[in-house]
Amino acid sequence: MAPFITIIVPVFNEEFFLEDTLRSIRAQSFKNYELIVVDNGSTDKSPEIAKKYADKVVFEERKGSIYAMHKGFEMAAGDIITSCDADTLYPNNWLAKMVQAFQKDKVVAVYGPMAFRENGPVLRRLTVFSYCLLNGLSNLAGVSLSGAANLGIRKDAYFAVGGYKLNSKVASQDFILVKNLKKIGKVKFCPSMICYTSNRRYTKVNFMHGLKEAFKLWLDVALNRNKITYDNYYDEDYYKKKEETMKKKNSSLPIRGMFAGIAISIIILLVIQKIFGAKIDSGLLKSSWPIVVAAISLLFLSLGVPALRLLLLLKSLNERLSYFRSYRSTILSLFFSAITPFAAGGQPFQIYDLTKAGINVSHALAAVISQYLISNFSTAFLAVLLLPRYLSYFAKLETTGTIFAFGIAITITVGIFFTFLALSRSLLIKFLNFISHRKFLLTVIGKLAKKDKETIVGVIREKFERYNAGMQSIWSKKPLTLVIDFFLALGYLLINYSIFYVIVVGILMNKGQNFNFSLIDSIAVQTLLSFVVYYIPTPGSSGGFESGMFVMLKGMLPNQSLIIAISIWRFVTYHFLILVGLINFLLSFGQKGQKELN
Numbered sequence: 001m002a003p004f005i006t007i008i009v010p011v012f013n014e015e016f017f018l019e020d021t022l023r024s025i026r027a028q029s030f031k032n033y034e035l036i037v038v039d040n041g042s043t044d045k046s047p048e049i050a051k052k053y054a055d056k057v058v059f060e061e062r063k064g065s066i067y068a069m070h071k072g073f074e075m076a077a078g079d080i081i082t083s084c085d086a087d088t089l090y091p092n093n094w095l096a097k098m099v100q101a102f103q104k105d106k107v108v109a110v111y112g113p114m115a116f117r118e119n120g121p122v123l124r125r126l127t128v129f130s131y132c133l134l135n136g137l138s139n140l141a142g143v144s145l146s147g148a149a150n151l152g153i154r155k156d157a158y159f160a161v162g163g164y165k166l167n168s169k170v171a172s173q174d175f176i177l178v179k180n181l182k183k184i185g186k187v188k189f190c191p192s193m194i195c196y197t198s199n200r201r202y203t204k205v206n207f208m209h210g211l212k213e214a215f216k217l218w219l220d221v222a223l224n225r226n227k228i229t230y231d232n233y234y235d236e237d238y239y240k241k242k243e244e245t246m247k248k249k250n251s252s253l254p255i256r257g258m259f260a261g262i263a264i265s266i267i268i269l270l271v272i273q274k275i276f277g278a279k280i281d282s283g284l285l286k287s288s289w290p291i292v293v294a295a296i297s298l299l300f301l302s303l304g305v306p307a308l309r310l311l312l313l314l315k316s317l318n319e320r321l322s323y324f325r326s327y328r329s330t331i332l333s334l335f336f337s338a339i340t341p342f343a344a345g346g347q348p349f350q351i352y353d354l355t356k357a358g359i360n361v362s363h364a365l366a367a368v369i370s371q372y373l374i375s376n377f378s379t380a381f382l383a384v385l386l387l388p389r390y391l392s393y394f395a396k397l398e399t400t401g402t403i404f405a406f407g408i409a410i411t412i413t414v415g416i417f418f419t420f421l422a423l424s425r426s427l428l429i430k431f432l433n434f435i436s437h438r439k440f441l442l443t444v445i446g447k448l449a450k451k452d453k454e455t456i457v458g459v460i461r462e463k464f465e466r467y468n469a470g471m472q473s474i475w476s477k478k479p480l481t482l483v484i485d486f487f488l489a490l491g492y493l494l495i496n497y498s499i500f501y502v503i504v505v506g507i508l509m510n511k512g513q514n515f516n517f518s519l520i521d522s523i524a525v526q527t528l529l530s531f532v533v534y535y536i537p538t539p540g541s542s543g544g545f546e547s548g549m550f551v552m553l554k555g556m557l558p559n560q561s562l563i564i565a566i567s568i569w570r571f572v573t574y575h576f577l578i579l580v581g582l583i584n585f586l587l588s589f590g591q592k593g594q595k596e597l598n
Helices: 018-024 047-055 065-075 094-101 121-140 155-160 174-179 207-222 229-235 236-248 255-275 282-286 289-316 323-338 344-356 362-383 385-397 397-425 424-436 439-449 453-475 477-511 519-530 544-553 559-588 590-597
Strands: 004-013 034-041 056-059 080-083 106-110 114-116 152-154 188-189 195-197
Touching: 004 094, 018 034, 018 047, 034 047, 034 065, 056 065, 056 114, 056 344, 065 080, 065 477, 080 094, 080 155, 094 106, 094 362, 106 174, 106 477, 114 121, 121 188, 152 155, 152 174, 155 174, 174 207, 188 207, 195 544, 207 255, 207 559, 255 544, 255 559, 282 544, 289 323, 289 477, 289 559, 323 344, 323 559, 362 439, 362 477, 424 453, 477 559, 519 544, 559 590
Parallel strands: 004 034, 004 080, 034 056, 106 188, 114 195
Antiparallel strands: 080 152, 106 152
């Protein structure tokens, strides 16, 4: 027999969103439910809209969504209760997915991923994928990314753990409630139970600030501090003040991203230590300086390979550049990747840097993008070569393994698409026409660039045509260069991925421990992670590598040795690289360069 569901929608002045939300709920394919709207003192037309769709409209005088949701739970007749946000859209199979997830034994709560309703279908899918990945990593710290907009709970379980704490102003009550529910039963994450919420709060300030505030809230829960209050996190005046502050701060070099990336990396390592009791042996760490020197030497050796690759690609386009200048450009590219969200700033900055060195802009674009695509193909080649080892990893990781496989598929698909885009003029024209009709995307780019839509379309068309022309010069006329570049890319991966192996072997030999960890294991794990962690929207995808390496290797190496190895590895390949990149940037560009970048 199908369970009876109660859907609760707390509302406060949501007349612009509410009707669409209630329509999406009423369109559900699963029909055995009641809809209760709890009005929290609205002064607009929200109550009138609610009466058109809801089975019950009740009023809660105490201000705050916690009070409104608790009132709904008290009024509910359903065995399972789900809360919905008033600005969120729910696909017609959403409730059916939830009911299906509840069928398994001892499941007391079900939650799913969220994306932004304002985004297009491609960006929505990417957001859902990132959400699923982050949720898997977050659960390592004992925190489920369970927002009230997409959460179903058994009524008896809710009251058994005391529900929402009405006398508390803590902002993380959704997370805390789910942590408490885990103590009495299973809390299931359902990746296909997707809803689409509004991004209006996140657009009040820039993306990095919104990400930082969300991370602070997550950390508050992970460390059991619970000090961030509801008023500070959600208050409209608070966001307005933050927005004004952000407008006053305008720096070409993303200093915030640099420090945020390092901080996230260190915090993730500390969280892993706390959860798994893998305390760092300070004596062992101090005695590991020869290992650090060896790792840094390997790092500098590995950087010489992409510098050589860049020289060969530019030479095929009849451009001249010294090896030293190419090496410096490579460091700057990796530096900007390390301090920008999704590690996405490296290639654009390198193109800029090469044009400052006198390289034709279309040739710089073609060389950098070609290098990027060949790197992806060489990584994919390693993935196929090491597939037997991946199968055991996927089996061990279950849902997280599926997410990794999905990341690999996306990366390879995108690489193939941009390759065809580079070589096919007709496909390029179709792609440009597609972009020119994406109104929301053009509006967002226009606001960021402070240009009108027509100008944005013209610039995109010009850039992609240059990209096509430059790539044709390399890929059609210089196939031997691409073959050499492919093998050089493989060489770079092997040297770079061996850094972690050298660190692990050095630490285990220092402790006199036996180990069953090979260079192939090191290459396989890092190859797998490279397909996934760059979808994490932190500076340099920081946090993803640290937690991912620990998850993949915690059964293969002793926890204490593993956490020390990961700490040294990230210091060398991330923290130290940022330091070298910053010095390089300041020496190369200085204050004049900062103004030009602006």
